[in-house]
Amino acid sequence: MKPHRSASPALALARTRLTFGVLAFFASLAVLTIKLVDFGMFTQDRRPPAERTVSKHPVERGDIVDRNGRLLATSVVSRALVAWPPQIDDVEAAAERLSGALPWLSFDEARQRLSLKRKFVFVARRLTPRDQKAVLGLGLPGIGLRPEDLRIYPGGRLTAHVVGRTEPSDGGPVGNAGAEQRFNTVLSDPTQSVQLSIDIRVQHVLREELARAVEHFSAIGGAGLVTDIRTGEVLAMVSLPDFDPNRQARMEEAQANRASLLVAEMGSTFKLLTLATALDRGLLRLASRFDASKPIRAFGHRIGDYRGQDRVLSAAEVVVHSSNIGAARMAERIGAETLKTYLDGLGLLSRPVLELPEVGHPIVPQTWRPLTTMTVGFGHGLSVSPLQTTAAIGALANDGVAVPVTLLRRSAPAPVRRVFSSDTSDKMRWMMRQVVLRGSGSRADNDAYPVGGKTGTAEKVVNGRYDRRKRLSSFVGVFPIGNPRYAIFVMLDEPKARKETYGFATAAWNAVPAAGAVIPRIGPMLGVPAAGPDSDAWMRQIVPDRLLARLFKEEEA
Amino acid sequence: MSARTTFFWCIGAAAMAAGLFAVSDHARDRKDRLAELNRLVLAERERIQVLRSELAFLTQPQTLEFQNARALGLVPIEADQLHRSSFLLARLVGASEPPRTGARAGRDGHPNSGLPTEQPSRLSFAPETGGRQ
Numbered sequence: 001m002k003p004h005r006s007a008s009p010a011l012a013l014a015r016t017r018l019t020f021g022v023l024a025f026f027a028s029l030a031v032l033t034i035k036l037v038d039f040g041m042f043t044q045d046r047r048p049p050a051e052r053t054v055s056k057h058p059v060e061r062g063d064i065v066d067r068n069g070r071l072l073a074t075s076v077v078s079r080a081l082v083a084w085p086p087q088i089d090d091v092e093a094a095a096e097r098l099s100g101a102l103p104w105l106s107f108d109e110a111r112q113r114l115s116l117k118r119k120f121v122f123v124a125r126r127l128t129p130r131d132q133k134a135v136l137g138l139g140l141p142g143i144g145l146r147p148e149d150l151r152i153y154p155g156g157r158l159t160a161h162v163v164g165r166t167e168p169s170d171g172g173p174v175g176n177a178g179a180e181q182r183f184n185t186v187l188s189d190p191t192q193s194v195q196l197s198i199d200i201r202v203q204h205v206l207r208e209e210l211a212r213a214v215e216h217f218s219a220i221g222g223a224g225l226v227t228d229i230r231t232g233e234v235l236a237m238v239s240l241p242d243f244d245p246n247r248q249a250r251m252e253e254a255q256a257n258r259a260s261l262l263v264a265e266m267g268s269t270f271k272l273l274t275l276a277t278a279l280d281r282g283l284l285r286l287a288s289r290f291d292a293s294k295p296i297r298a299f300g301h302r303i304g305d306y307r308g309q310d311r312v313l314s315a316a317e318v319v320v321h322s323s324n325i326g327a328a329r330m331a332e333r334i335g336a337e338t339l340k341t342y343l344d345g346l347g348l349l350s351r352p353v354l355e356l357p358e359v360g361h362p363i364v365p366q367t368w369r370p371l372t373t374m375t376v377g378f379g380h381g382l383s384v385s386p387l388q389t390t391a392a393i394g395a396l397a398n399d400g401v402a403v404p405v406t407l408l409r410r411s412a413p414a415p416v417r418r419v420f421s422s423d424t425s426d427k428m429r430w431m432m433r434q435v436v437l438r439g440s441g442s443r444a445d446n447d448a449y450p451v452g453g454k455t456g457t458a459e460k461v462v463n464g465r466y467d468r469r470k471r472l473s474s475f476v477g478v479f480p481i482g483n484p485r486y487a488i489f490v491m492l493d494e495p496k497a498r499k500e501t502y503g504f505a506t507a508a509w510n511a512v513p514a515a516g517a518v519i520p521r522i523g524p525m526l527g528v529p530a531a532g533p534d535s536d537a538w539m540r541q542i543v544p545d546r547l548l549a550r551l552f553k554e555e556e557a
Numbered sequence: 558m559s560a561r562t563t564f565f566w567c568i569g570a571a572a573m574a575a576g577l578f579a580v581s582d583h584a585r586d587r588k589d590r591l592a593e594l595n596r597l598v599l600a601e602r603e604r605i606q607v608l609r610s611e612l613a614f615l616t617q618p619q620t621l622e623f624q625n626a627r628a629l630g631l632v633p634i635e636a637d638q639l640h641r642s643s644f645l646l647a648r649l650v651g652a653s654e655p656p657r658t659g660a661r662a663g664r665d666g667h668p669n670s671g672l673p674t675e676q677p678s679r680l681s682f683a684p685e686t687g688g689r690q
Contacts, residue, residue, distance in 0.1 A: 021563075022563070025566060025567070025570060028570065029570055029573075032570070032573055032574060032577060035577065036573075036577060039577075039580070039581070039584070057602070058599055058602040058603040058606055059606060070613065070616070071609065071610070071613035074606070074609065074610050074613065075606070076603070076606050076607050076610050077603045077606070152610055154610065154613035154614045154617055155617060156617075158617070158618070158619070200617075200618060201618055204617075204618035204619060204622075205618075448635075448636030448637065449636065520635075520636060521633065523636050524633065524634045524635055524636050524638070524639055525633075525634075527639065528636070528639070529636070529639045529640055529641055530636035530637045530639065
């Protein structure tokens with residue numbers, strides 16, 4: 001049937017409207033369908049940033065902890081007082097109200113900060129919650145609070161040189177000393193933490209006793225170390241004077257780390273290494289004789305003893321009486337190349353690898369003349385750090401095996417290298433014990449933990465010359481020496497003589513007692529059982545009593 | 558397209574729009590709740606971080622030493638309070654002599670000696686006198 005002609009326009013109009021209506025309906029349906037699919041499938045990716053913070057850490061930097069998990073450095077969220085100067089109409093009034101709300105902020109300081117021709121300025125940092133409330137209560141336009149990381153060091157001075165510190169930067173806090181600097185990349189991830197080998201309890205005892213000695217002997221500084229000679233882990237590292245990383249932005253020169261950065265001639269402690277080298281090469285025996293009756297005059301120099309015995313000494317007596325003459329003769333017999341080989345094996349001729357930026361390069365003579373070999377034999381002419389000295393003596397006692405030192409807690413054994421034979425190591429442990437029993441180390445001994453060690457007193461070089469009044473006195477020891485486990489090093493920088501030391505300022509009178517005070521306190525902390533009676537019985541297996549008369553003059557009687 | 562079909566399409570579209578609105582509204586509520594929870598989580602973490610820091614300050618050795626001296630008077634453990642577990646065993650079986658410990662054991666337990674390491678025990682063994690006062 002054909003449509004009626006007169007109805008045709010109306011019908012066409014209705015069709016058109018219907019078509020548009022259906023199209024509009026399907027368009028709306030399409031939009032709704034797209035939105036529905038979008039909502040169902042892609043909503044997660046379109047969440048606003050505020051909703052994606054469920055995994056966000058509140059701070060920007062990871063923690064540093066000691067070997068037992070105690071916090072050494074951590075971060076908390078603080079608020080800084082900030083301002084947008086262009087938005088402040090009346091700077092004077094704003095400064096007045098701010099200084100009124102924050103008593104510690106002066107009007108002049110606030111005005112100066114708010115007057116800066118910048119879009120954004122920090123007015124003050126580290127606001128307490130009370131301060132924050134006071135600022136928000138003012139309701140000042142152009143003034144606000146901004147969250148920022150506040151790095152804090154619960155130990156303060158106690159671990160200052162090891163942990164170091166940070167300084168603020170645009171990209172967050174950046175380490176500028178110690179472990180903070182060395183592990184800056186790791187710590188920049190707040191989910192990561194660094195576990196050091198330091199035991200904060202041992203660190204506390206070492207620092208306390210060292211500070212006491214520094215004060216008592218009016219020294220300008222001091223250094224102390226405790227290491228586990230079997231694992232190479234540094235359990236304590238102290239340097240005085242120190243600084244409070246919570247307050248001080250940068251280290252001053254006098255506060256440099258004397259334990260790892262300072263390099264100096266260590267003096268008589270090197271005699272142990274000289275004797276060990278000679279014994280290991282079979283160049284002499286403990287009973288070998290050296291003429292120390294008069295000073296050596298060689299190559300235009302004089303080598304004498306501090307308190308000479310003025311007689312022929314056995315090799316054992318050379319170490320016990322700390323004879324420079326005897327040690328020089330030993331070194332002469334060893335020869336430069338052999339001595340260098342052993343010192344290099346102990347890591348004394350190159351910069352040690354330690355997880356700190358503050359590690360000193362040893363000062364090694366460029367040419368080893370015969371005189372150099374002789375002086376190095378008693379610890380002069382070669383400058384090394386306390387850290388290197390401690391590691392070397394630790395290797396000597398650790399069955400002759402050198403273990404690399406580390407400031408990180410070890411989870412697996414480190415690669416080791418043998419420097420001395422077991423036999424040499426045993427003899428040297430016996431020798432170190434003799435120094436404590438008969439020589440200058442006696443004040444380090446105690447009933448519970450038999451100690452072996454060696455003192456060293458070296459004059460400092462000032463303007464290219466040795467200064468008799470400025471000394472570095474040190475003691476390096478191992479305990480318990482019968483079953484060696486820990487090495488300890490104590491050094492005082494320019495200690496002064498006192499009445500009770502009879503005018504002496506040598507290591508036997510200052511560094512040794514300080515080490516002696518530390519050992520019985522840290523032994524129980526480290527779980528070392530007491531030695532018990534006849535703790536030196538092991539020594540008779542190395543040198544029988546009947547042979548002592550051949551080694552020591554006083555035994556002859 | 559018949560009027561009935563059109564009517565049902567309209568009803569369907571309206572129902573879908575209403576359903577979509579309800580879902581959107583519910584989702585918005587959830588989003589707000591999630592954002593609030595996130596803020597709370599972050600605030601809690603901040604508080605925990607502050608508490609950990611305060612605890613670390615309070616448990617510093619120097620602080621504990623001072624507080625102990627002020628209020629408790631405890632003394633640190635001493636060397637003769639530490640013994641190896643083998644020592645206790647020897648006492649239990651009635652051995653007259655304690656086994657060699659510490660330095661007396663010589664090279665026992667040294668990593669390079671090839672002998673097994675004897676772990677020290679933190680057991681505090683009370684002597685016949687009744688223990689330390």
